[in-house]
Amino acid sequence: MTIKAIGYAASGKHAKLKPMQLERQDPLPNEVQIAVLYCGVCHSDIHQCENDWGNTVYPCMPGHEVVGRVVNKGSLVTKHAIGDLVGVGCMIDSCHECAPCLAGDEQYCEGPNSWLATYNGPMKQTKTGENMYGRDNTFGGYSDQLVVREDFVLKIPAALPIEAAAPILCAGVTTYSPMKHWGVKAGSKVGVVGFGGLGDMSVKIARAMGAQVTVFTRDKDKVAEAHRLGAKSVVEGDDKAYAALEGHFDFIISTVPEKHEVDPFIPLLRHDGVFVAVGALAPMPGWNHMNVIMGRKTIAGSLIGSITETQEVLDFCAEHRIAPDIQLIPIQEINEAYKYVKSGDVRFRYVIDAASLAEDKAA
Amino acid sequence: MTIKAIGYAASGKHAKLKPMQLERQDPLPNEVQIAVLYCGVCHSDIHQCENDWGNTVYPCMPGHEVVGRVVNKGSLVTKHAIGDLVGVGCMIDSCHECAPCLAGDEQYCEGPNSWLATYNGPMKQTKTGENMYGRDNTFGGYSDQLVVREDFVLKIPAALPIEAAAPILCAGVTTYSPMKHWGVKAGSKVGVVGFGGLGDMSVKIARAMGAQVTVFTRDKDKVAEAHRLGAKSVVEGDDKAYAALEGHFDFIISTVPEKHEVDPFIPLLRHDGVFVAVGALAPMPGWNHMNVIMGRKTIAGSLIGSITETQEVLDFCAEHRIAPDIQLIPIQEINEAYKYVKSGDVRFRYVIDAASLAEDKAA
The missing domain is CATH 3.40.50.720 (NAD(P)-binding Rossmann-like Domain)
Structure with a gap:
């Protein structure tokens, strides 16, 4: 079985982001399915859509500051329950075997594909062109559904404002x-x-x-x-x-x-x-x-942070009652938001209200 | 009383090093007088003589890899005895009061003149143009006599070859x-x-x-x-x-x-x-x-090292029986040696045999 999902993606370097239907695979035993509530807009989303780093695989569906609720889970999942408020940051997997992974520094994973990025993953091809994840591209949180391995899913502390929690996952x-x-x-x-x-x-x-x-x-x-x-x-x-x-x-x-x-x-x-x-x-x-x-x-x-640090900073922000300054936007305004981010005029973080995707789903 | 000394100095950016008579002050209560035996030739000697860093005070008498014997000492000196084999590196004083000095990192001294360089010191003028050391320029180890505060004088372990110990003090x-x-x-x-x-x-x-x-x-x-x-x-x-x-x-x-x-x-x-x-x-x-x-x-x-580290590396080299590869030269060959150092053709360190200064002293 697969999950029918919808998101916004760019089809090429100069293309605007547009609605795209996609199918996600049902959660494996160690994965959870997340109904997305909010997704932050990171400057790197723009760099990636515009292929500024020369490694973009199209269609490119960004989004690595994701907050949502667990709506389904595999049989071996123990860390998260259905209904939990959870987060997904920049990584959704890593090799689990290299020295940095074993030291809890997955963001510096030295495995054959390095860590698996939430979108536009795998970041790195093996020398033979294969990738260890069995998929050519990942699609991120500018969508209504995500499926992620449970140990790369963060807990959102109750004290955080839900929509403002999203940018903590990357920024x-x-x-x-x-x-x-x-x-x-x-x-x-x-x-x-x-x-x-x-x-x-x-x-x-x-x-x-x-x-x-x-x-x-x-x-x-x-x-x-x-x-x-x-x-x-x-x-x-x-x-x-x-x-x-x-x-x-x-x-x-x-x-x-x-x-x-x-x-x-x-x-x-x-x-x-x-x-x-x-x-x-x-x-x-x-x-x-x-x-x-x-x-x-x-x-x-320094590159993002480890999964442990991501949980730490969520808890730290909750404890100190700090949260990003954000502005909520419907996803239909994403291309305009990109313009403002590129100009450097915004001090806050744009956060997509994923409820707005219903409009495109219905269409 | 003053000490009559002789050394080699450059009178300007394009000048060759030539013999120069100088007077050193008799040791203060906390200073020792050192009869120089050997002095290493550092690439920075050349940079300084040629004013590559824009801060050279002429005449410039280089030399901050000095090995010699204590021949006189002030009344309060306790660390060194007459006859001891000692070394002087890049620094001969510092402010003793700033955070780096108190932490034993004199090489990053944040005092008004920073640390006092063995030659071409003080490195840094105060804003009013004064310097806390009461002298405008220091003359280094390309000479037969040095006078240095005892706590900036290192002990040369007996296990080191005397002439090869010199470059350990900087290199x-x-x-x-x-x-x-x-x-x-x-x-x-x-x-x-x-x-x-x-x-x-x-x-x-x-x-x-x-x-x-x-x-x-x-x-x-x-x-x-x-x-x-x-x-x-x-x-x-x-x-x-x-x-x-x-x-x-x-x-x-x-x-x-x-x-x-x-x-x-x-x-x-x-x-x-x-x-x-x-x-x-x-x-x-x-x-x-x-x-x-x-x-x-x-x-x-990273800039040279602290006095503590300088003693450590001398002891480390003695313990591990390692020493720089050197070639001894009479000081009269210093200008030719500079040419080889500048060309990068030498792998070893030139070390001046200070006994050769006798020739100029006699002249």
Whole structure:
């Protein structure tokens, strides 16, 4: 038996997202079927639809910030019950055998296909062209039904607003994971570069960890927003403000989703400081390494977070009563929303209300 | 009273090093006077003489790999006795008050003048133009006498060959410090880029730590040398060899003393791998950050090492019976030696035999 589902997908690099019928397989013994309630819109959805990374398989149905309810489950499922409110992030499987998987770092899976992405998976073909998952492409959460292996399904804490929980599954964990890995703690001085969906979560999580936060934004209109969240702010390119912050930061996270200058931020790090860019899957311009050597500084990257960390950040947000700033949209407005995200004008996260798919299903 | 001394110094950017008379101050209560026996020739001596970093104060008398004997000492000196074999590395003082100094990381001193360099110090002027050390320039170990605060003077273990101990004070600690900081250990897979004086020490120290070492060199003639030291080797630019090493290394240290490509080495790092460039005090070309993000990799820098680490690496080399490969020269050949170092043709370290200064003193 299969599950009839509907979603929105792009048929090619320049195509708009349109309704697409699809069939999902009934859950295997260790899988759950999820009726999607909400799905966040991530900048990487756009990069993937537009084949910016050269690995897109069409049709491309994005969505890796999914919240929904369990409506069916396989016979061996023990972690989730029918009716549970659950989440699905960027990964729906991994090899379970490599060193990172065994260490609980599935996001760095070194298996033959690496981890299986929620959409556009497998990310990586084996050398013989086969893939270990037996399917050529996965379709994500811009749809009404998902079927996922239970241990890649997260529990949504009751204290979180349901629709705002969705972006925690990517934007939240992508910022939480490096802050935890590099030891952000009470009293840390944290810089946040770029103030969109990931920037919003970076500020909230760092503040909840007890850090002093400064937001770097190119957009003067976002300054008041930064202050509202308890952060200081610097408008990018303000040389005087940069000079005053020399040697100030323990940790700077760049959430900018594309190529950008790193060099101006290095002098702002203190001794042993870390600059992590999590959004720029892209070639970056050069930097003056003298400033790195002089303080044993680090330029690093970080990719989403592990399943364990994803559950942690959901629980952390619930405990600290923080959630992404979002704007709900019907899925029929997705192409327009993409335009705003690309322009960088939005500070909040768009979240698709999956109830709107009923309209296309009926059509 | 002052001490009449002689050394070799450059009077300007394009000037050759020539004999120069100088006076050193008699040791203060906490200082020792050292009769120099040997001084290593570091590539940074050349950068400094040629004002490549824009901060050279002339006359520039280099030398920060100094081995000698204590010939006089102040009344409060307790660590060293007259006749002791001692060493002086890159630093002769620091502020002793900032967070890095208090943590034993003097090489990242955040005091008003940062640490005091053995030559061309103070490195950093205060904003008012003063410097806290009361002297405008320091003269290094290309001379017959040095006077240094006792706690910046190292003990040379008896098991080390005296003349080969000198390069451990910079080349040794510069490679030891980052290997220790980033946890190189038995079984680690270590890459060494550039195979001159620092590369030689990197291989020997990493091997003594129990690591598997691969040398990257642009010079086919150095391959046999790498093998002799127990390392594998890759000739830079050999795409096939690079492809075979994808995801292989825990740690890669670049000892290249100038601007160079980093990008080809990133894919060779495994998950959480670290690429540290210790020699390139220079603007570096761009890199593809996707490869950094995908494995939570690190591009970092590291500056020499602390006084504690300098003593550690001297003791480590003595314990493991390793020492730099050196060639002794009279100081009168220093300008010719610089030519060979600049061309990258030498794998060993030139070490000046300070006895040769007698010739100029007599003249």
